[in-house]
Amino acid sequence: MTAVKNVIKDNYNMMLLKDYLREAIKEAGFSHVEISKTPTGTRVVLHVTRPGIVIGRKGSGIRDLTEKLEKDFGLKSPQIAVNEISQPELTSSVMCNRVASLIQRGTAFRRATMWTLQQIMNAGAMGVQITLSGKLRGDRSSFEKHSAGILPRAGHQAQIIVDEDITHIPTAMGYIGVRIRIAKKDRFIPEFELKGVKDEKTLAQRQKEEADAAALLLAKTESEAVKIIAEKIENLDLMEDVEEKLK
Incomplete structure (x- = not known):
């Protein structure tokens, strides 16, 4: 004992x-x-x-x-x-902390989630899944799950390829849980074969990604990096924003 x-x-x-x-x-x-x-x-x-x-x-x-x-x-x-850490965007714990900081600053949780999802995929991830749960919109608890790319969900392959972390964010309504799972290409197993994955980014998209990465590198602390991200997120168009404009 x-x-x-x-x-x-x-x-x-x-x-x-x-x-x-x-x-x-x-x-x-x-x-x-x-x-x-x-x-x-x-x-x-x-x-x-x-x-x-x-x-x-x-x-x-x-x-x-x-x-x-x-x-x-x-x-x-x-x-x-x-x-x-050479690539923070491919580290689940770092991205969990950034999402938590964004939400605590007052950024809408869905905007923070979609921006994080985009940044992780732009950094070269094979796939990503972000799950938020808790009192997201009101008194009743709910959850949302957003994913992109290819992400093994179970088995030995998932344990090797996927990097996962969980954090909890205190808010006025209660705690919000954030789980981020990132599938990394550098841990790719020979048994897998990626098909139909093409890089179709335009020159403008590449230049924008490089500019965003350079801006984050200039930040001296994580708080400065989160502040820069929060300013960029305000210009992010979500589907609900597009639908509102079309009404």
Whole structure:
């Protein structure tokens, strides 16, 4: 029973650590953390979109975070390494956090969802599925599911290809749950064969995507990136907007 209790305790501490890091280094675009024990201590690898924010000026951020992990979470001699995420749009946890930030800023949930769906597919994903559930429009709970491309739903292939994450957003009406599943082409299994998938983007579309990506790269923090995205989303035409104009 002691071994079982130790496993439960370790998993609980890991959950608390992930929750803390998700909030503490939110501006750095935190994705996930990898922890492994070594003969000299504990190796902690942080995967973020903006490593400079975590490191801090002259390494001050790393030192403060090391003290926090050792004192509050009981990690012995933590050795922190920071790994930069090259394509944030293909990382489900980063995109979940961005959707949460957009909705908390007051962006309509459907606009935030459709923009995120478009950005993930433009980044080269094989497929994506975004599910929102909770009190989206009123007192009664509901859910919406939006998908694009090819996304394995079950089986061993889905476990390898699909990257999935879930986040919960506190709102005035209650919590909204967001689940994003992204199928990545770089994890493509030989047993699969993609047919009929063509890249028919126009030059204007490509230029717009490159301009959007460049604007996000100039953002120093995730809050600035979300602000840029929120401004662009306002110009996004949804089907319900088109239908309203035709009435």
